[in-house]
Amino acid sequence: MDDSLHNRIAADIRRRILSGDLQVGAAVPSESQLCSQWNASRGPVRQALGALRSEGLIGGGRGKPPVVLRQSISQPFETFMSFSRWVAGIGGTPGQRTLEIARRPADASVADALGLTEGTPVVQLLRLRLIDSRPTMIERTTFIEPVGRLLFDFDCDSGSIYAYLASKGIDPPHANHVIDAVAADTTDSSLLEIPTGAPLLRERRLATSVSGEPVEYSDDRYRPDIVSFSIENTESAHPALARIAERKTAS
C-alpha cells in the first residue's frame, strides 16, 4: 500500500469514521488543524480530504466545513476487481486471515453452481477479510480442482489470490453476481463480531473462463455497516424501453 503522507492522513480519518469515533454529522478536523497535527502543508491535507469526499465519507468543500456523511464504504460495481485491490484503491489497508483451505468432494449446491457432478473434488477456501484490521467480510470460495490446487503453493494470507492466479494465467474474464441479504450464522457471527441473526449483505459470484466454463463460485458476506454496493445508471432517452443507453463510472 502507498505510504505517502496524504494516504496516511486519509487512512487515519477514515479509520476514525469507520470506528464510530467520528459520527455522521460530526465535523472533520479543519485543514489548519490537520496541517498542525501532521506537521504537513496544505497540499497533502487537501488531497486526503478530497479522497474521503470522493469515497462519499465526508461532505463539504466549496467553502463548507467538512462533516461526516456516512460510516460505510461503497463498493462500485463498475469496477470488477479483487477485495484487496478495491481496498487499496480507496486508500485502506486490506487484510486477510485464511481459516481453512481444503480439497474435498463438491456437495450438491456447489456442484450445481459449478456445473460439476456431485462428489467431484474441488478446493474450498474460508477467509476473513479486513479493512484497516477491522473484520469486514467472510469469503467462502470454491475453485474447480485444476485451479484450486495452485493455491496449495501460495500463502493465502500474503495478498490477493486473484493477482496470484492471474500471474498463473487464470483470469476469468466474466462473472455473474447475485446480491441478496442473509442472517448471520454462528460462523459469521464469531468472525465478523456481530450477533447471530444480524443482517449481512451477500454477494454470490460465479466466474467463468473465456470458453464459458465455471472456474470459481463464491459466497461473500459483508457487514452492511461497513460496506455497501453502489451502482449508477442512466436511462435511455426512450422511457418506454427503459434500457440503459450509457453507463457512467462511479467516482
Added chain:
Amino acid sequence: MDDSLHNRIAADIRRRILSGDLQVGAAVPSESQLCSQWNASRGPVRQALGALRSEGLIGGGRGKPPVVLRQSISQPFETFMSFSRWVAGIGGTPGQRTLEIARRPADASVADALGLTEGTPVVQLLRLRLIDSRPTMIERTTFIEPVGRLLFDFDCDSGSIYAYLASKGIDPPHANHVIDAVAADTTDSSLLEIPTGAPLLRERRLATSVSGEPVEYSDDRYRPDIVSFSIENTESAHPALARIAERKTAS
C-alpha cells in the same frame, strides 16, 4: 398484463415455485402433463418453460427434465425500470398498496439526500409492492415537492407511478443506487409478513434530473427470499486495470 396462455401457464408454475409448493430440486410437471392440465398444445407449454428457464427459476432443457433451481427472482441491474415494469417483464402480476401519501417538511436525513434545507416541504409515499399478490417490497419514497404534488392527482394503486410521471414529462435520466442489508423494523415485519429483525435487501436510490438536480430519493426493502439483484460483468483483457471493457445484458 399479457393474458396469453403461455403467460398464464408460466405465472401458475412461478407462483407454485415462489410459494414453496415446488421446492428447489423438485421436478416441474412435464410438457405432456402441462399439455393435458391446460388443454394446450406443445407451443405455449414450451414457451412458458422457456420463460421460467430464462428467469433462472428452473433448469433442464436439452433433454433433461426441468427441475426447480431457486425460489427467488433475480432483478437484473442492467435494466433500469420501475418495479411494475420489471414484474410485468418477467410475466408476473405487479401489485401495490399505497399506505400513505403525505406532504410534510423534510427531516434531516431526507433533506441531506435531496440536497434541500431541513424543513423544506416534500411529498412522501409509503407503498407495499406485491408480485402475484405476495408482499415483496416496501418503498419509502420522497419526491421534491413540485414533482410529488403531481401524485395527489393520481391513484397510486392503479399502476406505475414512474409511467405516470414520465407522461407528465418527469423522467429522471440518471440514478445512483446504494445496496446493503438491514434488519426488518416493525413496519417492515407486519407488511412483509416476516419476523422483526429478519434480513432485508435494501436499495437506496437517488434519481437526478438532466441538470443534475435531485428529484427522488427512495429506501426500498425487498424480501431476499423473493428478490435478489443480479449483475454480469466482463473484465478487461488487462487485469492490472480491472476495469470493465464490455458489459453483457443479463438474459
